[in-house]
Amino acid sequence: MNASANTQNLYDKDFYLWTQTVVQQLKEEKFNEVDIPNLIEEIESMGRSEKRELKSRLIVLLMHLIKWQYQPEKRSESWRSTITEQRICIEGLLEDSPSLQPLIAEVFQDCYQKARLKASNETGITLNFFPQESPFTLEETLNYDLN
Numbered sequence: 001m002n003a004s005a006n007t008q009n010l011y012d013k014d015f016y017l018w019t020q021t022v023v024q025q026l027k028e029e030k031f032n033e034v035d036i037p038n039l040i041e042e043i044e045s046m047g048r049s050e051k052r053e054l055k056s057r058l059i060v061l062l063m064h065l066i067k068w069q070y071q072p073e074k075r076s077e078s079w080r081s082t083i084t085e086q087r088i089c090i091e092g093l094l095e096d097s098p099s100l101q102p103l104i105a106e107v108f109q110d111c112y113q114k115a116r117l118k119a120s121n122e123t124g125i126t127l128n129f130f131p132q133e134s135p136f137t138l139e140e141t142l143n144y145d146l147n
Helices: 003-013 015-027 036-070 077-096 098-123 138-142
Strands: none
Touching (some): 003 015, 036 077, 077 098
């Protein structure tokens, strides 16, 4: 069994050890020993994970902004804190991966629709009460000065 096959076997048995082994192989430039198929899969998975996190945080942010705007009598420091936290995390994601910037504009409307549905479920307010189109622009959504 060659070294690459051993590393592939390790991938299924001990993922953490696999990562450390691949890193060491790369550092030592033992490229013929690197488990390339699984390394490619993991790198692709990391990219998908970043996109999922961005969308998830945007949905939570929009849901809280909807609740903030349409239930002013129920505003709380908890809601304000969640809004701020999501903005900070989105900003961090975009700083770490600037190439996600165009994606956030692409997914904004879809995320708003999901946030609208979640806000309806959470508040008991009928879905049709909330506008079909986001009452917030992307810039307003991410702006720390606006709640």
